[in-house]
Amino acid sequence: MEExxxxxxxxxxxxxxxxxxxxxxxVESTWAAMDDANINQVDALVIGNMSSGNFNDQESLxxxxxxxAGLGNISAFKVEGACGSGGAAFNAxxxxxxxxxxxxxxxxxxxxxxxxxxxxATKILANASDRxxxxxxxxxxxxxxxxxxxxxxxxxxxxxxxxxxxPVNSHKNAVHNKYAMFRKEIKLESVINSPMVADPMTLxxxxxxxxxxxxxxxxxxxKAKEYTDTPIIVKGSSVKVDTIGVHDRKTVTSMKATIxxxxxxYRQSGLSSADIDTLELHDAFSIMGAIxxxxxxxxxxxxxxxxxxxxQIAIGGKLPCCTFGGLxxxxxxxxxxxxxxxxxxxxxxxxxxxxxxxxxxxxxxGGTGSTVSVTILGRD
Amino acid sequence: xxxxxxxxxxxxxxxxxxxxxKNSDIxxxxxxxxxxxxxxxKSVPGPDEDACTIACEASKNALLRAKINPxxxxxxxxxxxxxxxxxxxTSTIVAEVIGATxxxxxxxxxxxxxxxxxALQGALGYVGSGMSNxxxxxxxxxxxxxxxxxxxxxxxxxxxxxxxGPASEAVAHYEGSCSFVTxxxxxxxxxxxxxxxxxxxxxxxxxxxxxxxxxxxxxCSELGTEPNEYDYVILHQPNTKFPMAAAGMLGxxxxxxxxxxxxxxxxxxxxxxxVLGLAAVFDVAKPGERVLCVSYGxxxxxxxxxxxxxxxxxxxxxxAPNVKSYVGRxxxxxxxxxxxxxxxxxM
Numbered sequence: 001m002e003e004x005x006x007x008x009x010x011x012x013x014x015x016x017x018x019x020x021x022x023x024x025x026x027v028e029s030t031w032a033a034m035d036d037a038n039i040n041q042v043d044a045l046v047i048g049n050m051s052s053g054n055f056n057d058q059e060s061l062x063x064x065x066x067x068x069a070g071l072g073n074i075s076a077f078k079v080e081g082a083c084g085s086g087g088a089a090f091n092a093x094x095x096x097x098x099x100x101x102x103x104x105x106x107x108x109x110x111x112x113x114x115x116x117x118x119x120x121a122t123k124i125l126a127n128a129s130d131r132x133x134x135x136x137x138x139x140x141x142x143x144x145x146x147x148x149x150x151x152x153x154x155x156x157x158x159x160x161x162x163x164x165x166x167p168v169n170s171h172k173n174a175v176h177n178k179y180a181m182f183r184k185e186i187k188l189e190s191v192i193n194s195p196m197v198a199d200p201m202t203l204x205x206x207x208x209x210x211x212x213x214x215x216x217x218x219x220x221x222x223k224a225k226e227y228t229d230t231p232i233i234v235k236g237s238s239v240k241v242d243t244i245g246v247h248d249r250k251t252v253t254s255m256k257a258t259i260x261x262x263x264x265x266y267r268q269s270g271l272s273s274a275d276i277d278t279l280e281l282h283d284a285f286s287i288m289g290a291i292x293x294x295x296x297x298x299x300x301x302x303x304x305x306x307x308x309x310x311x312q313i314a315i316g317g318k319l320p321c322c323t324f325g326g327l328x329x330x331x332x333x334x335x336x337x338x339x340x341x342x343x344x345x346x347x348x349x350x351x352x353x354x355x356x357x358x359x360x361x362x363x364x365x366g367g368t369g370s371t372v373s374v375t376i377l378g379r380d
Numbered sequence: 381x382x383x384x385x386x387x388x389x390x391x392x393x394x395x396x397x398x399x400x401x402k403n404s405d406i407x408x409x410x411x412x413x414x415x416x417x418x419x420x421x422k423s424v425p426g427p428d429e430d431a432c433t434i435a436c437e438a439s440k441n442a443l444l445r446a447k448i449n450p451x452x453x454x455x456x457x458x459x460x461x462x463x464x465x466x467x468x469x470t471s472t473i474v475a476e477v478i479g480a481t482x483x484x485x486x487x488x489x490x491x492x493x494x495x496x497x498x499a500l501q502g503a504l505g506y507v508g509s510g511m512s513n514x515x516x517x518x519x520x521x522x523x524x525x526x527x528x529x530x531x532x533x534x535x536x537x538x539x540x541x542x543x544x545g546p547a548s549e550a551v552a553h554y555e556g557s558c559s560f561v562t563x564x565x566x567x568x569x570x571x572x573x574x575x576x577x578x579x580x581x582x583x584x585x586x587x588x589x590x591x592x593x594x595x596x597x598x599x600c601s602e603l604g605t606e607p608n609e610y611d612y613v614i615l616h617q618p619n620t621k622f623p624m625a626a627a628g629m630l631g632x633x634x635x636x637x638x639x640x641x642x643x644x645x646x647x648x649x650x651x652x653x654x655v656l657g658l659a660a661v662f663d664v665a666k667p668g669e670r671v672l673c674v675s676y677g678x679x680x681x682x683x684x685x686x687x688x689x690x691x692x693x694x695x696x697x698x699x700a701p702n703v704k705s706y707v708g709r710x711x712x713x714x715x716x717x718x719x720x721x722x723x724x725x726x727m
Contacts, residue, residue: 018586117580195413 004097005224005231008037008217009343014181014210014331022056022112025213026065030108033215037227043102045076048089048109049335054124055113082128084366086338087373094237097218109339110213121209128367130245144368146198149287152253156302160200164191165308166289167204167328174325181210181331205286207332214339232346236265236376244370255369258295265374273297277357278348280341282365283326292363320355338364345377381557383508388550391543393441394659395434396646396706399424401718403533409715410528418619422536422647425522427721431462432470435520436477438541441700446543450478454512455485459495459651462522494677495651501683503544514545521650526575527724534619536647540655552687556603560595561681587680592626595682596674603686607632611669614657616676617643639664645707660703665689
């Protein structure tokens with residue numbers, strides 16, 4: 001098995017680019033990453049995308065994006081794992097390089113969600129749950145997460161206010177990220193008093209519907225030296241799944257897929273949670289931030305929320321999290337999110353971020369924890 | 381754009397139905413937060429009112445100020461998206477009611493919320509080219525918002541009529557106008573549908589703000605002016621927030637927008653919105669003051685107009701009820717009465 005390195009990073013501004021289509025932004029980030037790596041061709045393109053068929057009436061993204069990026073007859077295809085599509089696509093790209101099957105691979109996470117109106121987006125996002133047993137009854141994806149939040153608050157005697165610290169942290173960190181959707185700090189009271197979406201979850205605890213594309217160029221650690229002085233090494237990459245329906249799990253306040261993927265990534269890297277300097281959490285909803293910290297081994301059960309409330313996840317804190325704004329403030333273009341997280345880790349590890357780090361971790365969740373990828377990146 | 385002949389607005393008139401429903405009442409019915417609503421209340425047409433009756437009332441007020449014989453009108457044009465008849469002109473009824481028939485051009489104009497200013501552009505061209513001495517342009521709507529939809533909070537009723545004529549008789553001298561139009565599908569209603577549909581947040585930046593700001597900038601560029609040079613600026617007002625934000629983008633001081641801002645009190649009167657704001661400004665503007673008015677219609681486009689008030693405004697402004705009196709003339713109704721008046725319950 002070859003060791004894998006990231007030699008190029010590129011992404012688009014996350015927001016509502018009404019004047020651009022899916023292909024425009026996917027090509028934009030792909031070319032940006034290739035420029036960053038100083039290359040003009042790749043052997044393969046792996047696309048992370050949740051639902052272009054529903055959001056954009058467009059499938060066959062491997063062909064579409066390769067075609068419009070001018071990459072010719074390369075190997076290209078789409079990987080899907082709901083909101084965890086980006087992390088899963090990255091894992092597929094890593095396997096392609098590690099196995100020796102391809103020398104240079106581009107992983108592009110892309111989602112263009114704003115081509116449909118809000119009601120349609122809600123319906124499409126509910127496809128990440130079990131359509132026959134969950135969504136069919138009318139529950140939205142936010143609703144499922146609200147139920148998990150309610151149970152977490154009950155089991156661990158946690159106040160809603162404590163969970164509201166996650167979006168406050170993410171917004172603060174997004175201010176310095178030129179690619180972020182919301183570059184504006186928010187107050188705890190604003191989150192607490194924002195409109196209720198699904199009781200007990202408020203609007204400002206939820207990541208926004210938006211568009212974005214992020215890309216990474218992978219090659220072997222050996223070849224990476226030909227392209228850059230600051231290759232970022234993939235020390236661990238794992239994707240695990242759990243039951244698709246929340247109702248089939250013994251507990252909803254912990255995600256088996258996260259625990260399994262983290263265990264695998266730690267094993268691959270030879271590192272432990274104590275070695276991780278910064279973490280990109282999947283904070284699509286504030287409750288996911290708390291559970292993530294616990295499942296990844298950074299907080300005891302029921303203590304994830306207080307870790308945020310105490311400022312331990314802030315830049316300068318014990319474990320800086322979501323240092324470029326996370327899903328809440330950078331934005332959550334679902335299939336692209338996992339790749340944005342890794343791009344942001346690369347910036348920190350290269351020394352271009354706000355955090356000094358030797359090793360960083362990203363957790364990317366699909367569904368309500370049904371598909372989870374955990375990645376550990378580190379300096380050479 | 382400028383006309384060959386020197387022209388202006390010689391008469392204007394407004395009308396707003398007296399019924400009001402509070403936004404907080406609509407929010408209560410649908411389980412939403414009554415403190416997070418786009419306007420305070422909106423006007424509701426009574427059971428015997430429609431776009432045609434409102435157009436007639438506004439036109440009669442405009443004639444009172446213009447002091448002309450209705451028979452001298454060369455055109456009666458009604459801009460609306462709430463025509464009482466799908467096929468049969470509203471304008472013929474209005475022309476008959478005010479005594480302008482039969483030697484007249486009559487037509488209904490449609491361009492969502494800018495149908496009224498589209499009719500005004502036509503009237504300016506009709507009179508400015510010399511085809512007629514006078515032309516009447518009306519912007520009016522009894523807008524329908526689907527129950528529980530975001531638009532239900534603002535979809536209101538009202539209208540304003542403007543008579544274009546020679547500059548020598550003008551209350552507001554016409555200096556120039558322009559239109560800015562693209563094919564932008566942000567809001568629409570297909571045939572046989574009761575309520576319009578909209579593309580949510582897409583109605584904001586790429587639709588309303590893009591067209592409003594570009595129309596204003598284009599006109600100012602053509603005339604060598606700046607938006608903030610004007611004493612009053614009226615921007616289409618679908619709610620309170622949008623025109624204030626657009627004013628900020630144009631560098632216009634907020635106090636210049638306030639006199640023409642009536643949406644907080646009566647809601648969005650669609651094709652009546654910009655022209656009602658214009659009438660509200662005419663009610664208070666002094667001779668020599670300059671007025672910039674920019675409409676917005678979904679689909680999408682904006683019309684921008686530049687006027688300077690003349691001495692005649694002081695002579696005629698009190699010949700008919702002003703906008704403030706119509707806004708203040710209110711009878712509060714509850715949601716059930718509103719549902720009956722607006723035929724929300726269909727059996």
